[in-house]
Amino acid sequence: MNDPFKIFGVARRFDIDLVEFAKIHRVLSRALHPDKYAQAGASERRAALEKAASVNEAWRVLRSPVRRAEALFALAGVAVGENHEPKPGVEFLMEMLEEREALAEARAAKDLAKVRALGSAMAARLAETEAKLASGFAKSFAPTGPTGPEPAAAELAMVVPFLGQLRFYTRFLDEVSLIEEEND
Template identity: 30%
Template sequence: MANPSASEDYFRFFGVEQQFNIDLAALDQAYLAIQKQVHPDRHARGSDTEQRLAMQMTTFANTAFQTLKHPIQRGLYLCQLHGVDAHLETNTAMPAAFLMKQMAWRESLEESEHDFAALEALTEEVNASKKETLAEIGQAIDGAKNYHRAAELLRGLLFIDKFALELDDAISALA
């Protein structure tokens, strides 16, 4: 059992292409195969060093898997690998058109908080925007290799995801 080096990226660790649009089924299979090899229970009778290494490998595998499994985290990780920091904590600047869309969604949510059909329609609109943004991120990363544009789109996707959760909460409150 080898210890992953600090320079080994998550994609290489699982043997999947270093791209935004990945085969999630292949990722799942690679993760399960690695977990079978490195799970601490398999090394319970091993030396302290083997047990510690198994725990480190399991932790690395879990972190890598969670990062690659989720599109936003995968995109941010790809940007980071290519030297682009999205500055999520400090850079909240967004294009005016995106901000206008966000304001319109919020207004629609407030106006429709007791109207299930209107909330469902808004959900469809938000989901379509999320799908479109994911496609744009895929194009920016996999096609154009424009990691600065991808970081901007990923910041927008974080806003969309947060709003989608608020929308889900509003719908749940009606049930």
């Protein structure tokens, strides 16, 4: 995987300032714009195009908390994704199912206030989980952090369940946005 943080020229961390990163993306994209290479040779033009594509891909990863976390785990050598993550506990699943059912009911009843309330409660949980991930990654990627990559990876592996939670919460919030759109 290309290191999206390297492409953006910034240190690896989870809690990023999206406004600042959007600015970096704009600056990088502008510098690589095909118009700037109109007079350049074919190979130079192609290189700029490829670089622009990798900048866009890096931004796509960085702007999404789930993809950003996945990238940081991969960079730290911690396997995530299908078959690599622990199964969520029954209690957590029960809660998620109940929340999804409540959301489906609010949607059917066209109760937009309820939809929004469920959404903001879930957004608060998402923020909590993001904070846990941020502190986990901060320890692992700290310049003066644990000695060598191996202990850091072991420590980071304990944070993996939070990535799963992040996906469940994100799914829920995507659903909330969808309902808000259809009621606009």
